Amino acid sequence: MKKILLIHTGGTFGMAFKGGTLAPSAFINGIIEFVPEIRKIAEIESFIVANIDSSNIGIEHWIKMADVIARNYEDFDGFVITHGTDTMVYTASALSFMLEGLSKPVILTGSQRPLSEIRTDARNNLINAIELATYPIPEVCIFFNNKLFRGNRAKKIDVWGFDAFTSPNYPILAEVGVDITIYPENFLKSRNGELKVSKEFSNKVFCVKVFPSMKVDYLMKLLELDLKAFVLEAFGSGNLPNIEERSLIPFVREAVEGGKIVAISTQAVYGKVDLSLYQCGKDVLEAGALSCKDMTTETALVKLMFLLGKFGEDIDKVKEFFYVPIAGEVS
Numbered sequence: 035m036k037k038i039l040l041i042h043t044g045g046t047f048g049m050a051f052k053g054g055t056l057a058p059s060a061f062i063n064g065i066i067e068f069v070p071e072i073r074k075i076a077e078i079e080s081f082i083v084a085n086i087d088s089s090n091i092g093i094e095h096w097i098k099m100a101d102v103i104a105r106n107y108e109d110f111d112g113f114v115i116t117h118g119t120d121t122m123v124y125t126a127s128a129l130s131f132m133l134e135g136l137s138k139p140v141i142l143t144g145s146q147r148p149l150s151e152i153r154t155d156a157r158n159n160l161i162n163a164i165e166l167a168t169y170p171i172p173e174v175c176i177f178f179n180n181k182l183f184r185g186n187r188a189k190k191i192d193v194w195g196f197d198a199f200t201s202p203n204y205p206i207l208a209e210v211g212v213d214i215t216i217y218p219e220n221f222l223k224s225r226n227g228e229l230k231v232s233k234e235f236s237n238k239v240f241c242v243k244v245f246p247s248m249k250v251d252y253l254m255k256l257l258e259l260d261l262k263a264f265v266l267e268a269f270g271s272g273n274l275p276n277i278e279e280r281s282l283i284p285f286v287r288e289a290v291e292g293g294k295i296v297a298i299s300t301q302a303v304y305g306k307v308d309l310s311l312y313q314c315g316k317d318v319l320e321a322g323a324l325s326c327k328d329m330t331t332e333t334a335l336v337k338l339m340f341l342l343g344k345f346g347e348d349i350d351k352v353k354e355f356f357y358v359p360i361a362g363e364v365s
């Protein structure tokens with residue numbers, strides 16, 4: 035029988051209603067007792083890293099999760115992480131970058147309703163995530179509502195429905211119906227080396243969603259801070275206002291000249307940034323910005339945090355590696 039390590043971090047999955055509000059509960063200590071049938075799928079051991087709303091997850095939790103996986107890597111065939119849905123894609127992206135040489139499945143899952151509720155999606159998500167973790171899938175994934183996504187390609191798109199995630203620019207890795215269908219052609223090539231964990235991150239990054247009539251002066255103020263990289267979530271294919279007092283191009287130019295990185299992502303869910311399609315994008319490119327291409331904003335931000343950490347905030351190195359895929363996060 036395959037061996038799976040179940041790592042709990044929190045989220046709605048293990049919460050309970052307290053007077054109409056969801057909060058972490060002690061119930062999670064008995065997770066396996068609550069869904070004993072998972073023992074028919076695999077030999078399961080569990081480990082609690084945290085029991086918090088995923089809004090409170092940060093770099094230190096990413097490192098703890100990666101450490102638990104690394105410490106137990108040889109003894110288990112796969113890893114399932116229960117995690118809040120709100121920041122699940124950030125954690126999945128971080129782990130996908132940190133776990134170099136990963137050749138076993140690491141599957142994050144969670145739920146929209148707690149496991150303790152009768153009409154819950156937690157049970158289905160957990161059972162299937164565990165089943166899929168027994169397959170030879172060499173990457174960090176998210177399983178939700180019968181679909182397995184590459185973790186760093188996924189995006190949370192629904193706060194209410196059970197179909198909370200999508201993978202806008204990359205096909206799914208597997209789906210669950212009467213049978214389980216896997217699509218190995220979509221997997222990362224197995225990196226059968228040794229697992230190496232990179233744990234350095236920098237949070238000297240900032241993310242701004244651009245909107246009509248945004249004042250460039252406010253953005254300029256950010257340049258006075260000790261920030262190393264910005265992600266600007268721009269319009270459409272990566273466009274920024276470029277005329278007269280509306281123009282945000284001076285911010286891009288000044289940031290880049292000051293040795294900072296400006297990466298352009300898009301507010302659109304599907305498709306990729308193409309800075310040469312419109313003049314409003316071309317001006318951004320000429321001012322020295324990078325394109326996030328088909329990376330999600332969340333993944334681009336975590337990638338910058340990771341590269342800044344890895345290269346000791348050496349901006350030229352970060353720029354050089356920004357376009358190089360680490361774990362299939364960019365086409």
Ligand code: ASP
Pocket residue numbers: 044045046047086087088089117118119120121144145146
């Ligand atoms: N606020 C919760 C969390 O992310 C939402 C969820 O788990 O679905 O922890």
